[in-house]
Amino acid sequence: MYKAIKDLEPGKFRKLCAIQVAGSLEARLLSTGAIQFYWRSKLNGKQVRVPIGLFDDRAPPKSLKPTVLGYSIPAAIRKAEEIAHAHLENKDAGGYPALLDEKKERERGQYQAKVEAKEWTVKKLCLAYSDYLEKLGRISHREARNVLTRHVIDAWPDLAALPATSLTPDDVVNIIRKVHEAGKGRTANKVRSYIRAAFQVAKDARLDASIPVAFKNYKINFNPASDTKPDKKSNQADKRPLHKADLITYWQTIKDVPGLRGAVIRLHLLTGGQRIQQLVALLTADITKEHITLYDGKGRPGGEVRQHIVPLIPAARKALDEAGPMGLYALSTENGRTHISNATLSGWAQAAVADVLPTFQPKQIRSGVETLLASLGVSKEIRGRLQSHGITGVQAKHYDAYDYLPEKRSALLKLYNVLEQKGADVIHFNAA
Known part of the structure; x- marks a missing residue:
């Protein structure tokens, strides 16, 4: 067979030997000078020829495994036998060519999957x-x-x-x-x-x-963050709400702060310490004489953004008017084109009381208002309705369409009366 290989004519196939399982081993001299092995047989009367690999004239003459360069003749025979077995086993489905097509489709699919994964x-x-x-x-x-x-x-x-x-x-x-x-x-x-x-x-x-x-x-079937653990200590709620005396101090300090900054921080307190992110996004179109409408976007993705109606007591209405709502956004330094940021509101509040409440943080207003209202006998449900939290259950979410405006207004008036020290114990504080 080695002599037959050496005598090959360029471009012509030559049978080297029959393969016992089926078909024969052939060789062909390529235009490059290399020699290519093939397995040849028939399927449904048509010739089938499958490339095996190149002839490696440096491979050990009796080796049965291919080298990095190609095959010895015994190795080519062994490979032809493997192809013949696979061909016969898959004959009804199209033989070895069908297996090759299936492999190509599979590789193409894997390639496509890799491309998609990278995207x-x-x-x-x-x-x-x-x-x-x-x-x-x-x-x-x-x-x-x-x-x-x-x-x-x-x-x-x-x-x-x-x-x-x-x-x-x-x-x-x-x-x-x-x-x-x-x-x-x-x-x-x-x-x-x-x-x-x-x-x-x-x-x-x-x-x-x-x-x-x-x-x-x-193609996410598993959430890699589901089994991770949060730091529970860092998730604890603020345990330092403003006390009654501090809330009064805060109010008495900011009630005469001029301009937009004073109006905005007064509005925040007098509406019950609403979430700052929601309040600063107040739309001018959502203001009426009696109330404002905020949009509570907290909750699970996919859930609807919930309207949150907050009544305006007279002092809050005055603060809102002083803010001069115009354009799209009511609380703005750019004539309503954009709204002030929550960081801006927080910064204004901190700066206004830095001398009298040096450790004050704006987030303490919300918890401080709820704590004060609780001490004044305002129920947990009304406090939750006022600050847009704690609204749970099927009945509360889907069937209770009452807006609770009278109850919310009453709670805000109680808050204001304490801030103004009307009907409450007068608390003296040192502003120095």
Whole structure:
């Protein structure tokens, strides 16, 4: 057979030997000077010829395994026998050529899957989730985008470039740990929460028609953040609400602060310490003589943004008028084109009372108001209705359409009377 190989004519096939299982081994001299082995047989009367590999004239003459360069003649015979067996076993389905086609389709599918995986990355899912929150009207969309961009996309570019399906719980923990070790426990919990939410939306897209179909492209069947643990200490609520005396001090200090800043921080307190993010987004069109309408976007993704109606007592109405609502947004430094940020409102409040309440934080107003109202006998339900929290249960969510405006107004008047020390014990404080 070695002599037959040496005597090959360029471009012509030569039978070297019969293959016992089926067909024969052939060789052909290519235009490059290399020699190619083939297995040849018939299927349904038609000739079938399958390439095996190149002849390696340096391979051991009796070797049965191919080298990196090609095959010895015995190795080519062994390979031809393997092809013949596979051909016969698959003869009814199209023989060995059909197996080759199936393999190509499988490889093509795997290649396509790899291409898709590279496109549907962790980074793209993080940004898509932020966009999704924005379309739902969630006020958290800005925070989600900032947190995920800063602590995932920018901090871990290699992980962010991975297919979303390949992110592991260990990866998520590493992301969270880096933030936690920087002394930002609360932020670390937010990072975990937003990663978990983004992957859950993609996972739920398979069975939830309300979620955009594009999320199905991430092919998420497992949420890598689900089994990770939050830092419970960092998630604890603020245990330092403003006491009655401090609330009065706060009010008496800000009641005469001039301009927009004074009007805005007074409105915040006199409406019951509403969530700052919701209050600053107040639309001019959502103001009436008697109340304002805010939009509570907290809750699970996919849920509706809930209208939250807050009555205006006379002092709050006055503060709102002093803010000069115009244009789209009521609380604005740009004639309503954009609204002031929650950081701006918080900064104004802190600056106004820095001398009398040096440790004051604006978030203490909300808890302080609720604590004070509780001491004045305002029920837990009315406090929850006023501050838009604690509204749970099927009856409360779906069947109770009453707006509770009289009860909310009564609670706010009680708050105002205490702040003005009307009918309450007069509390003296040192403003120095």
